[in-house]
Amino acid sequence: MTGRSAVQKPGAVRSLTERILPPIVLGSGFVCIWYLLSYGLLEPRRRFLLRPPHQVVKVGFLDWDNFSDILESLWSSTKVAMIGLAIAICIGLILAIMMSQAKIVERAIFPFMVTLQSIPILAIVPLIAFWFGTGQRSRVVVCVIISLFPIIVNTLFGLQSADRGLHDLLTLHHADRVTRMRKLMFPNALPAVFAGLRISAGLSVIGAIVGDFFFGRGDAGIGQLLRRYANQLAGEELLAAVIMSSALGVTVFLSFGWLQQRAIGRWHETTTGAN
Amino acid sequence: MESDRTGSATGSLAFEETGMVFPDGTEALQGISFTVDKGEFVTVVGPSGCGKSTLLRIASGLLEPTSGSVRADRDQLGYVFQDATLMDWRTVRGNVELLAELHGIGSKERERIAAEAIELVGLSGFEGHYPKALSGGMKMRCSLARSLTLKPPVFLFDEPFAAVDEITREHLNDETQRLFRTEEFAGLFITHSISEAVFLSTRVLVMSARPGRIVEEFDISFDYPRLPELRFDPSFAELCGQVSLRLRGSHA
Ligand SMILES: Nc1ncnc2c1ncn2[C@@H]1O[C@H](COP(=O)(O)OP(=O)(O)OP(=O)(O)O)[C@@H](O)[C@H]1O
Ligand SMILES: [Mg+2]
Numbered sequence: 443m444t445g446r447s448a449v450q451k452p453g454a455v456r457s458l459t460e461r462i463l464p465p466i467v468l469g470s471g472f473v474c475i476w477y478l479l480s481y482g483l484l485e486p487r488r489r490f491l492l493r494p495p496h497q498v499v500k501v502g503f504l505d506w507d508n509f510s511d512i513l514e515s516l517w518s519s520t521k522v523a524m525i526g527l528a529i530a531i532c533i534g535l536i537l538a539i540m541m542s543q544a545k546i547v548e549r550a551i552f553p554f555m556v557t558l559q560s561i562p563i564l565a566i567v568p569l570i571a572f573w574f575g576t577g578q579r580s581r582v583v584v585c586v587i588i589s590l591f592p593i594i595v596n597t598l599f600g601l602q603s604a605d606r607g608l609h610d611l612l613t614l615h616h617a618d619r620v621t622r623m624r625k626l627m628f629p630n631a632l633p634a635v636f637a638g639l640r641i642s643a644g645l646s647v648i649g650a651i652v653g654d655f656f657f658g659r660g661d662a663g664i665g666q667l668l669r670r671y672a673n674q675l676a677g678e679e680l681l682a683a684v685i686m687s688s689a690l691g692v693t694v695f696l697s698f699g700w701l702q703q704r705a706i707g708r709w710h711e712t713t714t715g716a717n
Numbered sequence: 718m719e720s721d722r723t724g725s726a727t728g729s730l731a732f733e734e735t736g737m738v739f740p741d742g743t744e745a746l747q748g749i750s751f752t753v754d755k756g757e758f759v760t761v762v763g764p765s766g767c768g769k770s771t772l773l774r775i776a777s778g779l780l781e782p783t784s785g786s787v788r789a790d791r792d793q794l795g796y797v798f799q800d801a802t803l804m805d806w807r808t809v810r811g812n813v814e815l816l817a818e819l820h821g822i823g824s825k826e827r828e829r830i831a832a833e834a835i836e837l838v839g840l841s842g843f844e845g846h847y848p849k850a851l852s853g854g855m856k857m858r859c860s861l862a863r864s865l866t867l868k869p870p871v872f873l874f875d876e877p878f879a880a881v882d883e884i885t886r887e888h889l890n891d892e893t894q895r896l897f898r899t900e901e902f903a904g905l906f907i908t909h910s911i912s913e914a915v916f917l918s919t920r921v922l923v924m925s926a927r928p929g930r931i932v933e934e935f936d937i938s939f940d941y942p943r944l945p946e947l948r949f950d951p952s953f954a955e956l957c958g959q960v961s962l963r964l965r966g967s968h969a
Contacts, residue, residue, distance in 0.1 A: 607802035610779055614794055615819040625815070629806045709806045709847040 493677045502682020511667065512683050516690055519663035522578060523650035523694070526585020527643055533586070534593030534642075535635075541594075542601040542627060543619070559591040563649075567656045577660040581653035588649035589642035596638025600631025633710045636702040643694045651687060664690075729755050729871050729903035730776060734785035736928075737771055745771045747928040749785070755870065758897050758904040760914040762964055763924030769907045770799075772929070773873045776905060793820070795869030795902065797877040801856035803848045803863075809835065810844040813862045820867065834862040838892060854885040861889075865896065874906040878913070890916055891945060898941055911957050911964070912948060923963045933963045 473495055480494040493501075503509050537555075541548040563584060574580040604626050612622050654665025662670075664687050671680035730753040737746040745768035753759045763769055774780040778791050793816075803812045813831040822830070835841055838858040848856055857877060864872070874893075878886045894917055897904055908914050914921045915937055923933040937956065939947060947953055 605802055607798045607800065608804065610777075610798075611796070611802060611815075612819070613779060614777055614791075614796055615816055617819055621819065625818075626804070629804070632806070706806070709849060711849055 490675055490677045493681065498678045498681045498685075501678035502685075508679050508682070512664070512679070512686050515662050515664045515667040515683075516686055518661040519647070519650040519654065519665065519687075520690060522581045522653065522663060523585055523643075523646040526582045526649060527589055527646040529582070530586045530589040530593055530642060530646065531639070534590055534638075535597055538594050538597035538601060538631075539623070539628075541598050542623075548598070555591060555594055558587065563588060563652065571657065575659065576657045578657075580657040581650060581663065584653035584657075585646045585649035588652075589646040592638040592641040592645065593635070594638075596634045596641075597631055600634030601627045603634070604630040632706050633702075636698070636706065640695060640698045640702070643698050644691055647687075647691050647694055729753060729790045730905060731788045732772075732776075732785070733787070735775060735782045735787055736784035737768065737775060737780070738783045744928040746775070746782070747930050749929070749931060751922065751931060751934075753871075753903045753905050755903050756901050757920065758906065758918045759920045759922060760906040760908060760918040761922045761924055762908060762911060762914050762960065763929060764926045764964070765909075767924050767927050768929030769924065770875055773875050773905065773907060776871075776873055790870045790903075793867040793869050795864040795867070795872040797860055797864050797872075797874045799876045799879060801848070801853075801860040803856055803859055805848050808845050808847055809840055809851070809859050809862075812848070812859055813866060815863060817866050830866045831862075834865040837865060837896065838862040854881045854889065857881060857889060858892075861893070861896075865900070868900065870902055872900075872902040872904045874904065874908075876907050876909060879909060886910070886913065887945065887948075893917060894941070894943060911960050912953075915953060915956050915960065916943060916948060921960055923960060932966075935960055935963075 476492070476495055480489060480492050484491060501508060502512070537551060541551055566587075570580050570583050574583050608626055608630075609622070612626060617625070650663060651665040651668075654663040655669065658666050664683060668680065668683050668687070671683060732749045732751055735746060735749040736744075738744045749772065751759070761769055761772065771780065773796070775782050775787055776789055777794055777796055778787075778789070804815070807815070810828075810831055813834055814827045817827040817830055832844075835844060838861050840855065840858050840862060843851065843855065848859070851859065857880075861877070878889050881889065890913055897917070906914070906917060915935075918937050921935040921937060922931050923935075924930065925932045935956065939953070
C-alpha cells in the first residue's frame with residue numbers, strides 16, 4: 443500500500459503542477475503586459491486610465507476603507523443574486539415539473555418562457571421600476587428573470603430523458619405519478635438540473651450587477667460602486683472592484699460545481715471539464 | 718418435462734391467436750398461439766424485426782394486442798430487458814431493492830430479499846457499487862437480481878445477454894439455468910443465439926419474418942442440470958443445426 447502510494451505520488455504532484463502552472467504563467471504574462479501598457483504606452487498624464495497593478499493592490503485591496511466598501515457592496519449584490527437565484531430555482535423546478543406531467547401544460551407555458559427569455563432586460567426596466575420600485579426588490583426581479591430560463595429548460599430536459607425501459611419497469615409494477623416522479627424522473631434530472639444551476643448562478647450574479655445600474659435605491663451593490671468609482675475617475679478602486687466582481691462570479695461557479703460534486707458526484711460522471 | 722405443452726388452459730402464460738397491427742399499419746404479429754407452463758422455459762428465435770420484443774411487451778401487458786388474447790399471471794412479473802436499465806443513482810443494493818420498494822415491502826424484509834438475490838447472481842461484495850463502476854456483465858447480473866426479488870411466477874427475457882461477450886454470456890446462461898431450476902418459474906426467453914436457446918430451453922419456437930408467426934417447435938429434452946460441456950455434445954450440435962436450418966428457411 444505504502445509502496446504504491448510512493449509510486450503514485452510524483453504523478454499526483456506532476457498533475458497538480460500541470461494544472462496550476464499554465465494559468466500562473468498566463469497570469470504572470472498578463473500582469474507583465476499590464477505593466478507594459480501602464481508604464482510604456484500611457485504617458486504619466488493619462489496613466490489614471492490604467493493604473494499599474496501594485497497601485498491597484500495598494501489602493502484597492504490594502505487600504506481597508508476602500509476594500510471594506512468593495513466587500514460591503516459585493517455582499518449586498520451577492521445577497522440579491524442568491525435571493526433571485528433561490529426564487530428562480532423554486533419557480534423553475536415547479537414549472538418544469540408541471541410541464542413534465544402534461545404535454546398540454548408544456549405547450550401552454552413554453553412560448554411564454556421563450557418570450558420572457560428573449561425580451562431585452564433593458565426594455566422592461568421601466569415596467570419593473572413601475573411595479574417593484576427602484577430598490578433591492580427590482581434587482582432581485584432582474585435576477586429571477588435572467589436566471590429562470592436555463593433552470594426550466596435543463597430541468598425539463600432531465601425529467602423527460604429518463605430511460606424508457608425504467609419507465610416500463612415502473613409501469614409493470616403499477617407505480618403512480620408521484621412515485622414515478624420521486625424515484626425515476628427527479629433523480630434522473632439532477633445532473634441536468636445542476637448543469638442549469640451553474641449557468642443560472644452566473645447569470646444571476648450578472649443580473650445583480652446589471653440591476654444595480656438601473657435600480658440604485660437601498661444598499662449600494664457592486665454595480666453602484668463601479669459607477670461611482672468611474673465617475674470619480676478612481677482608477678485603482680475601479681479595477682479592484684472589477685476584479686472582485688469577477689472573483690464573485692468565479693466563486694459562485696466553483697461553489698455550484700462543488701455542490702454538484704457533493705450531491706451527485708458519487709454516481710454521476712461529470713463531463714464538464716470545469717473543475 | 719411432464720407438463721402438457723399442447724395447451725391446457727392452466728398455463729402461466731397463454732397466447733391465443735394473438736395478433737398485433739401497429740397504428741401505422743405495420744403488422745408485427747399474426748395468429749400467435751402457445752402456452753408456457755410453470756417449470757417450462759420457452760425460447761423464441763427469429764429474424765430481426767419479426768416482432769419478438771412486441772411479443773414480450775404484449776405478454777407483460779405493456780402493449781394491448783389488436784386481435785386475439787393473452788392470459789398471464791402478471792401479479793409480480795419478472796421482465797429482463799435487453800440492456801440492464803439500472804438507475805444510475807442507486808447502488809447495486811438500491812437497484813435490486815427497487816421492485817420490493819414499489820410493492821411496499823418493509824425495509825427489513827427488502828434488505829433480506831435483496832441480499833439473497835445478489836448472492837444468487839454472484840454479485841456479493843458489490844452491493845455498495847454504483848452502476849458506473851460495474852462491467853456490462855455485472856450490470857446484467859444486477860438487472861437479473863432485481864427481477865428475481867419478487868420470485869416472479871412468470872419470467873420474460875428480451876435478449877438479455879446480447880450485449881455481453883461470449884464467455885460472459887455462457888456464464889450468465891449457466892446461472893440463468895440454475896435459477897430456473899431453483900425458482901421454477903415459467904420462462905419466456907428471446908434470443909438471437911441458437912446455442913443459447915437450445916442450451917437453456919425446454920422448448921424452442923422459431924418465428925417467421927414479419928408478420929411474425931410461429932413456424933416450428935422443437936422440444937429440447939436434455940436432462941437438467943445441463944452442464945457447460947453439453948455445448949460440445951454432438952446431439953446438441955445437431956439440434957442447433959436443425960433450428961438454424963429452419964430459421965434460415967423462415968428468412969426466405
Ligand atoms: N410502436 C411501434 N409502431 C410501429 N411499428 C412498430 C412499433 N414497435 C415496433 N414496430 C415494428 O414492429 C416490428 C417488430 O418489432 P420488434 O421490436 O418486436 O422486433 P424484434 O423481433 O424484437 O427485432 P429485434 O430482434 O431486432 O429486436 C418492426 O418492424 C418494428 O418496426
Ligand atoms: Mg427486440
